[in-house]
Amino acid sequence: MKTSAVFSAVLSLLSLASAASSDKGSSKSTLPSTFKPPQVFKNANLVHVISVEKNYVKENINVVVENIDKKAQNEYYLPFTADQISRLGGVEVKDRKDTSAGPFVAENVEFDPESDTQYLRIRLPKPLAPGAQQTLGISYYILKAYSPLPAAIKQEEAQFLTYTFSAYVPSVYTTSKQKTEVKFPSGNIPDYTKIPGSGDIKEFPQKQGTKLTYGPFDEKPAGAYEPIRVRFEFNRPVTHVGRLERDIEVSHWGGNVAFEERYTLYHRGANLSSLFNRVKWQQSQYYQQGNTHALKELKFPLRVGSIDPYYTDVIGNVSTSRFRSNKREASLEIKPRYPVFGGWKYPFTIGWNSDAKNFLRKTATGGFVLNVPFLEGPKQNEGVEYEQVEVRVILPEGAENVKYVTSIPTQSISSTEVEIHKTFLDTIGRTALVIKTRNLVDDFRDRELVISYDYPLSASLRKPFIVFSSTIAFFVAVWLIGNIELKFASVPVVSKK
Amino acid sequence: MDSSLHEVWQAASGSPFIPTIGKENQFLVAFVLLVLGFGLSGAFALNRSLVSLPTLAVPASLSLAVGVVYMFCAVGVYV
Numbered sequence: 001m002k003t004s005a006v007f008s009a010v011l012s013l014l015s016l017a018s019a020a021s022s023d024k025g026s027s028k029s030t031l032p033s034t035f036k037p038p039q040v041f042k043n044a045n046l047v048h049v050i051s052v053e054k055n056y057v058k059e060n061i062n063v064v065v066e067n068i069d070k071k072a073q074n075e076y077y078l079p080f081t082a083d084q085i086s087r088l089g090g091v092e093v094k095d096r097k098d099t100s101a102g103p104f105v106a107e108n109v110e111f112d113p114e115s116d117t118q119y120l121r122i123r124l125p126k127p128l129a130p131g132a133q134q135t136l137g138i139s140y141y142i143l144k145a146y147s148p149l150p151a152a153i154k155q156e157e158a159q160f161l162t163y164t165f166s167a168y169v170p171s172v173y174t175t176s177k178q179k180t181e182v183k184f185p186s187g188n189i190p191d192y193t194k195i196p197g198s199g200d201i202k203e204f205p206q207k208q209g210t211k212l213t214y215g216p217f218d219e220k221p222a223g224a225y226e227p228i229r230v231r232f233e234f235n236r237p238v239t240h241v242g243r244l245e246r247d248i249e250v251s252h253w254g255g256n257v258a259f260e261e262r263y264t265l266y267h268r269g270a271n272l273s274s275l276f277n278r279v280k281w282q283q284s285q286y287y288q289q290g291n292t293h294a295l296k297e298l299k300f301p302l303r304v305g306s307i308d309p310y311y312t313d314v315i316g317n318v319s320t321s322r323f324r325s326n327k328r329e330a331s332l333e334i335k336p337r338y339p340v341f342g343g344w345k346y347p348f349t350i351g352w353n354s355d356a357k358n359f360l361r362k363t364a365t366g367g368f369v370l371n372v373p374f375l376e377g378p379k380q381n382e383g384v385e386y387e388q389v390e391v392r393v394i395l396p397e398g399a400e401n402v403k404y405v406t407s408i409p410t411q412s413i414s415s416t417e418v419e420i421h422k423t424f425l426d427t428i429g430r431t432a433l434v435i436k437t438r439n440l441v442d443d444f445r446d447r448e449l450v451i452s453y454d455y456p457l458s459a460s461l462r463k464p465f466i467v468f469s470s471t472i473a474f475f476v477a478v479w480l481i482g483n484i485e486l487k488f489a490s491v492p493v494v495s496k497k
Numbered sequence: 498m499d500s501s502l503h504e505v506w507q508a509a510s511g512s513p514f515i516p517t518i519g520k521e522n523q524f525l526v527a528f529v530l531l532v533l534g535f536g537l538s539g540a541f542a543l544n545r546s547l548v549s550l551p552t553l554a555v556p557a558s559l560s561l562a563v564g565v566v567y568m569f570c571a572v573g574v575y576v
Contacts, residue, residue, distance in 0.1 A: 249575065251570065251575035251576060252514070253566055253567070253570055253576055254516065254520070254523070254570035254575035254576065255514070255515070255516030255518075255519065255520055256520065256570070256575040258575055308573070353573075353575070355520070356514045356516065357513035357515060360513070360514035361506065361509035361512055361513050361514060362509060362512045362513075362514055363505055363509045363512075364508065368514065369505050369506050369509055371506050403499040404498065404499070404502070405498045405500050405503065406498070423576075424569060424574050424576050425565075425566065425569060426576075448503075450502040450503060450505075450506050451502075452499075452502055463566050463576060464562035464565075464566050465562070466562075467558075467561060467562035467565045467566065468559055468561075468562035471557070471558035471561050471562065472558040475538075475541060475550065475557070475558065476550065476554070478541075478542070478545065479545050479546075479547070479554075482545045
C-alpha cells in the first residue's frame, strides 16, 4: 500500500495550475501562518460519497465526530489544496440525526496565502462536550473537476473523463473507520485504480452497477492519502458557465419584474480531433438518436406567468427557441446557434418579464417585500456549473432601507453591495442590490432571495414630477419669450408750427 | 442578512402588489394622456397669456408627465 505520511506534501501533488485564474472569494477569515488545526476530534466512523454523475463533482461526507479533548469544542476543520478550495462551493453542513440542530457555519479560513493546504472551518451550533459524538453531513461541490482522456476525439466518438481523488478522506483528524463510494453516470468505467483490500476482501474497489466502493478501511492517521484515478464514459456535454450576470428589475409604475441573464458558457469536455463536419453531425442526429457529447439544447423551466421571452447572442436574435407558457408551466427551450463541442464557447442572453404580483407584496408597515429565485439557469440532466454568478436586483428609484436574505450557502457568497444603477427616466439612479457568488451548481436552482425595502410616495412620483417640471419650464419660457417686444418703438412725431 | 424576512414574506401573502394601472391598460391611458397633453399644448401655443399658464400649460404638463411614464411602460421599457 502506498500510504504516504506527510499530508501537505502529498496534497500538493493534487494541485493544478488552473487555480490561479479563480478568485478565492471573501467569505474567509485569516489565522496566523503557524496555524495547525488542534487535534481535538476523532472521526469515529466516516462514509465519503463522491458523485461524478453530473458535470461537477458532488461530495458528501457523513461522519461521526468525537471530541477527544478535555474541553468542549466547536470548530471542525476540513483540509483542501489551494487549487481545490478555489473551485469549492455550495458547502452545506447539517446534523444527520437532529435536523433542528443548527445553523452550522462553514467558511474558508486562510492562515497563509502561499500555503498549499487551506482549511474549511465548520462551527458547530453548540460546543461538543468531551467524549460526546455528533453525526455531521457535510456536502460540497467541486467545479472544473474533470479532464477528458483522450483530450481530443472525433465528432461521433464517445467522451471519457478522468477524476482523481484520495481513497481516504482528506482529514486533519484520525479516522477510525471509513469507506469511499464513487457514483458514476453509467456502468462503463474502463479504468480505475485498484488497491489491496483488507479483511475478507482481496482488492478494492468493489464494483456494483454504476458504483465503486473503496473500503471499509481500518484506522488511518491524519493526512493519510491514497491517490485514486477513475476514467469513465460521460457522453454528455460538460457545461461550464464561466460567468452569469442575472438582472432582476422591479418596476412599480409598470407592475412588472423583468429578468435578464447573460451567460458566458463553455464546454470543458474533449476537443474535436478534426474539423467540425456538418454532414456527419446531421447523420448522427438520426443514427445515434442524438446521443452526443456536444451541447445542442438548453431547457429553462421558468416560473409560471413568465411572458415576453427573448434569446439573443452577439449576432442578434436567435430564432431557434421555443416557449411554452400556460397555467402549469413556462418552459423556454433554446438551441445554441451551433452545437457546442469541447473547448468551444457560446455567450448568449435570455430575458423575460413577469407580473409584479407574482414576486412582490406589500407589507403591513407600508414597505415592500420581493421574493425571487436566486438562480434560474437551465435544467439539464448532466447538470450545469457556475463559476461566477452576479445577481443584480434593481429596485425602483428612491427605494431605501434595503434588507435581504438568501438560502444560498454563505460560503459561496463573495460580496454584497448596494449600488446605484442609472437608466431610462432616472435622475438620481435606482437602488441596486448586487450579490456576487462563486462556485455554484444547478442544484441551487430556485433557492430564494427575499428582499425588503421602503419606497415612499414622494420617490414614486419623482419620474412624472421631473417630466412635469421640465414641460412647465418649457411653457413658461415660451410665454416669457413670446412677451418680449422685438419691434422698434414708434416715436410720436411733433409737428413744427 | 435578515432571516426574519421569510416571515415578512409569509405575513404579506394576502396583499400582492397591484399597480394603479394594469399592463393591459397602460397603452390606452398613455395614449389618451399624451393626446390630451399635446392638444392642450397646441391650445396654449395659440393663446399665450398669463391666464393660459395655469389653465392650459399646467394641465398639459401634468398629462404629458404621466402619459410619458405610462408610454415608456406600454412599449416594454418598464421604468
